[in-house]
Amino acid sequence: MNGENQIQKAYESILGHDFEKAIEWFEKAIAQDPSNADYHYKLSITYARGNKLAKAVEHASIAVQLAGDNETYAYHLQMLHARELVEEARKHLNPEAAHSERAIFLLKEAITLDPLAIGAYLILGEAFALRGDYTRAYQAAMDAVRLEPHHELANQQAALYKGKLTSK
Structure with a gap:
């Protein structure tokens, strides 16, 4: 049966x-x-x-x-692993933890597994911004904007980081 x-x-x-x-x-x-x-x-x-x-x-x-x-099953598992990496990276980004390097590493791995994971780009931008690296924060936000041009948060982050760059 x-x-x-x-x-x-x-x-x-x-x-x-x-x-x-x-x-x-x-x-x-x-x-x-x-x-x-x-x-x-x-x-x-x-x-x-x-x-x-x-x-x-x-x-x-x-x-x-x-x-x-089965490529579909393997791809699905790969996307899930990318989500796991993003979730783990979030844990390293709280201001008290100061583990932005680990978060950046995990987020880059997640993006390698799933280049369309807009959330990974946005969090990567936040991680760079926490380090004061607004050039890379802006690049990550712009990668998200390129993926979804009308994504409100991506556009807001890009504008914020661009502003930080021009005020230096």
């Missing part, structure tokens, strides 16, 4: 914006067919949407292990 009925119910739950119920249905599908990489992948996406990153990575990793040649 496979889990297709449970998958259908999971999608119905998603359409009803009940992501917790969708997770339950995906888990039931996996219980029916634990070696189905697609089920793990779909569950991972649902966990990621709910900001349950550790569980998302867990199931994405299983999907990749089960179907290692």
Whole structure:
């Protein structure tokens, strides 16, 4: 017996914006067919949407292990790893921690994994600004603006950092 009925119910739950119920249905599908990489992948996406990153990575990793040649699964796992790096970098950016170097390293790694992660560019700009390096802060903000020209925060940061540069 496979889990297709449970998958259908999971999608119905998603359409009803009940992501917790969708997770339950995906888990039931996996219980029916634990070696189905697609089920793990779909569950991972649902966990990621709910900001349950550790569980998302867990199931994405299983999907990749089960179907290692699937580029979609591998790409999804790579994007999740980028999100993990961004989250870890945020922890290093509180003013008391003074670990901006570590945050910058993590954010650059995240951008390497996901060059479209606008949040990583914005936080990278903040990290450079905390160090007083407004040239690099401005560059990071402008990278975000190039990705999304109408992104309000990116434009605000770019203007702020440009202002800091011209006032030096």
